[in-house]
Amino acid sequence: MGNDDLQKQLAKEYRWGFVTDIEQDTAPPGLNEDTIRLISGKKNEPGFMLDWRIQAYRHWLTLKEPGWSTVRHPPIDYQAIRYYAAPRRPAGPKSLAEVDPQLLATYEKLGIPLAEREALAGVAVDAVFDSVSVATTFKDKLEKLGIVFCSFSDAVHKHPDLVRQYLGSVVPYTDNFFASLNSAVFSDGSFVYVPKGVQCPMELSTYFRINARNSGQFERTLIIADDGAYVSYLEGCTAPMRDENQLHAAVVELIALKDARIKYSTVQNWYPGDAEGRGGIYNFVTKRGECRGERAHISWTQVETGSAITWKYPSCILTGDDSVGEFHSVALTNHHQQADTGTKMIHVGRNTRSTIVSKGISAGRGGNAYRGLVKMLKGADNARNHSQCDSLLMGPDCAAHTFPYIEVKNPSARVEHEASTSRIGEDQLFYLRSRGLSEEDAVGLIVNGFCKEVFNELPMEFAVEAQKLLAVSLEGAVG
Amino acid sequence: MLTIHDLHVSIAGKPILQGIDLAVKSGEIHAIMGPNGSGKSTLAQVLAGRWGYEVTRGEARFLDQDLLAMAPEERARAGLFLAFQYPMEIPGVANVQLLRTALNGLRRTRGQEELDAFDFLEYVKDKLALLEMDDALLYRAVNEGFSGGEKKRNEILQMAVLQPRLALLDETDSGLDIDALRVVAHGVNALKDADQAIVLVTHYQRLLDHILPDFVHVLAGGRIVCSGGRDLALELEEKGYGWLADEEDRAELHP
Numbered sequence: 001m002g003n004d005d006l007q008k009q010l011a012k013e014y015r016w017g018f019v020t021d022i023e024q025d026t027a028p029p030g031l032n033e034d035t036i037r038l039i040s041g042k043k044n045e046p047g048f049m050l051d052w053r054i055q056a057y058r059h060w061l062t063l064k065e066p067g068w069s070t071v072r073h074p075p076i077d078y079q080a081i082r083y084y085a086a087p088r089r090p091a092g093p094k095s096l097a098e099v100d101p102q103l104l105a106t107y108e109k110l111g112i113p114l115a116e117r118e119a120l121a122g123v124a125v126d127a128v129f130d131s132v133s134v135a136t137t138f139k140d141k142l143e144k145l146g147i148v149f150c151s152f153s154d155a156v157h158k159h160p161d162l163v164r165q166y167l168g169s170v171v172p173y174t175d176n177f178f179a180s181l182n183s184a185v186f187s188d189g190s191f192v193y194v195p196k197g198v199q200c201p202m203e204l205s206t207y208f209r210i211n212a213r214n215s216g217q218f219e220r221t222l223i224i225a226d227d228g229a230y231v232s233y234l235e236g237c238t239a240p241m242r243d244e245n246q247l248h249a250a251v252v253e254l255i256a257l258k259d260a261r262i263k264y265s266t267v268q269n270w271y272p273g274d275a276e277g278r279g280g281i282y283n284f285v286t287k288r289g290e291c292r293g294e295r296a297h298i299s300w301t302q303v304e305t306g307s308a309i310t311w312k313y314p315s316c317i318l319t320g321d322d323s324v325g326e327f328h329s330v331a332l333t334n335h336h337q338q339a340d341t342g343t344k345m346i347h348v349g350r351n352t353r354s355t356i357v358s359k360g361i362s363a364g365r366g367g368n369a370y371r372g373l374v375k376m377l378k379g380a381d382n383a384r385n386h387s388q389c390d391s392l393l394m395g396p397d398c399a400a401h402t403f404p405y406i407e408v409k410n411p412s413a414r415v416e417h418e419a420s421t422s423r424i425g426e427d428q429l430f431y432l433r434s435r436g437l438s439e440e441d442a443v444g445l446i447v448n449g450f451c452k453e454v455f456n457e458l459p460m461e462f463a464v465e466a467q468k469l470l471a472v473s474l475e476g477a478v479g
Numbered sequence: 480m481l482t483i484h485d486l487h488v489s490i491a492g493k494p495i496l497q498g499i500d501l502a503v504k505s506g507e508i509h510a511i512m513g514p515n516g517s518g519k520s521t522l523a524q525v526l527a528g529r530w531g532y533e534v535t536r537g538e539a540r541f542l543d544q545d546l547l548a549m550a551p552e553e554r555a556r557a558g559l560f561l562a563f564q565y566p567m568e569i570p571g572v573a574n575v576q577l578l579r580t581a582l583n584g585l586r587r588t589r590g591q592e593e594l595d596a597f598d599f600l601e602y603v604k605d606k607l608a609l610l611e612m613d614d615a616l617l618y619r620a621v622n623e624g625f626s627g628g629e630k631k632r633n634e635i636l637q638m639a640v641l642q643p644r645l646a647l648l649d650e651t652d653s654g655l656d657i658d659a660l661r662v663v664a665h666g667v668n669a670l671k672d673a674d675q676a677i678v679l680v681t682h683y684q685r686l687l688d689h690i691l692p693d694f695v696h697v698l699a700g701g702r703i704v705c706s707g708g709r710d711l712a713l714e715l716e717e718k719g720y721g722w723l724a725d726e727e728d729r730a731e732l733h734p
Binding site: 437451 | 530556637641
């Protein structure tokens with residue numbers, strides 16, 4: 001199909017709206033500039049977006065998939081992926097009665113409300129969820145405060161100046177292989193802008209978590225907190241979700257201006273593959289925030305229990321003087337899961353401070369690597385970092401690695417690193433079981449204790465879910 | 480309540496217990512004494528369900544159930560409690576969290592309603608007072624950074640909370656100074672009722688000045704070599720364990 005024909009086709013389809021005609025709204029597998037034009041065209045994006053995507057694509061062509069991490073997987077055929085499919089209802093089960101009982105048992109254990117279970121299990125429900133009206137109510141409240149919280153696609157149309165100013169300003173499309181790919185083909189994601197001095201009164205996305213699912217495999221999130229603003233953003237869901245896409249390559253950019261504070265919490269529980277290591281999601285994410293103004297504060301908290309492979313380093317660039325970066329992480333690998341995760345703290349400004357708390361749990365044949373960079377640049381007078389990396393091993397076949405990289409170019413900067421590796425002791429387990437706790441509960445208690453410092457950073461209700469999630473993820477890991 | 484018959488236990492093929500017979504009834508206090516390495520702690524661990532031991536012969540019944548066939552948690556729920564010689568540290572888990580989780584697990588088994596956080600604090604208050612423990616210990620991680628004495632008191636606190644039918648106290652006196660020993664002994668005595676039985680495993684006699692046993696058994700070489708009343712403990716205190724090696728001496732002591 002020639003380019004002109006394509007454009008005509010696009011215009012036609014747009015006029016019809018692409019929600020009604022499902023089957024025609026899917027691009028054939030493969031990636032080339034036409035695919036990108038199609039994506040951009042479908043979304044009716046302004047020219048600057050298309051240009052940006054095309055530049056990203058051309059840059060991506062010059063890159064090779066990175067090979068420096070500890071994760072191993074068969075080669076990914078990027079031409080076999082379908083890069084555009086309009087949101088459509090999956091041909092899922094018709095009611096919970098048709099859903100795998102094991103999945104339902106997991107929801108039960110996690111305490112997922114009944115109304116949400118259908119959505120998570122992929123049941124094709126026509127009824128509007130209660131939470132949708134709740135969501136609308138909250139959206140009104142947010143709008144009154146001037147807070148923008150919408151899909152990325154909406155933001156491109158409604159707030160093109162903000163998008164143009166900030167998109168790619170923390171993670172440029174040249175950043176790395178997966179970030180380039182994402183920049184070229186990203187489908188959708190979330191956009192948040194909190195105006196000067198506004199404290200966002202609720203955790204964003206808690207109330208929206210059902211609706212916010214299915215953002216696709218190339219998700220793009222951009223969060224901006226203007227001077228003195230505060231926002232807490234919650235990503236993900238503790239329940240295991242059906243997802244047909246094996247490769248996920250998301251990009252998240254956070255920008256905290258002067259005196260602003262962004263708290264970003266993630267619970268990631270995508271399909272990890274079966275006990276033999278078949279299937280499972282590859283999660284290659286680039287997450288980075290910049291404290292662009294003085295005294296800005298960015299805090300990442302993550303609980304990673306899902307995916308076959310996790311490759312993820314939520315980072316902070318501490319540009320503003322006296323700015324603060326934090327990273328709190330729990331990464332759990334069981335069976336054949338692999339995680340290579342950590343953070344980068346780049347200290348640019350004076351008196352910048354960063355804290356890293358990483359808790360890795362390996363069970364089964366799981367492999368878990370912490371990889372972190374602390375970099376103190378020349379101007380980072382009196383900058384400080386404290387890193388703490390703890391690993392917990394369960395069983396004889398799992399592995400834990402720690403790779404701390406430290407670069408200091410300012411003599412007044414201070415960097416501290418602590419690391420520990422421990423094993424769940426048989427004696428600890430016996431002690432708890434002799435108090436009447438089942439083996440699962442005993443393991444759960446020990447693991448939750450190990451992760452406590454990180455869970456303390458999560459919003460309360462999320463923390464409760466995260467605890468249950470760890471217990472469920474570790475079922476059968478001991479004994 | 481507890482009947483042990485001809486119990487033989489090995490670790491990695493090495494026999495440790497070689498034919499233990501013991502019967503404990505409701506309301507009784509038994510002391511098992513013996514030199515280091517005689518198998519006292521092994522007996523306590525095997526009864527509580529520690530894995531890694533091979534029971535090669537014999538049986539143990541607890542409240543008419545086959546004790547050795549039960550998982551450790553089933554034994555606990557049936558009313559067995561072991562106060563550990565070396566209590567474990569569980570970092571990051573608040574003492575109160577373990578106590579409440581354990582109690583509610585037992586209450587569920589007993590068909591009782593679970594206690595919420597407030598009711599539990601009310602419930603645990605007198606027990607802390609009984610053991611002269613500071614409330615602050617509830618909120619510290621289980622046994623982490625506890626002194627030796629605090630750990631032992633914490634074991635008895637767990638016992639007070641869980642109210643077992645049979646309590647095995649493994650060297651509870653070791654590491655306690657005399658004041659702490661009195662407090663712990665007072666706690667155990669105050670908790671004791673006619674339905675409860677206690678088995679004290681101890682190397683030294685001194686605990687038995689405070690918790691008065693009905694029966695004293697001497698364990699040596701994996702067997703109970705003699706049993707008697709309170710006086711036996713005093714004799715042991717006087718003579719030490721050295722004479723146990725000598726069959727003739729033993730015959731002389733208890734002809």
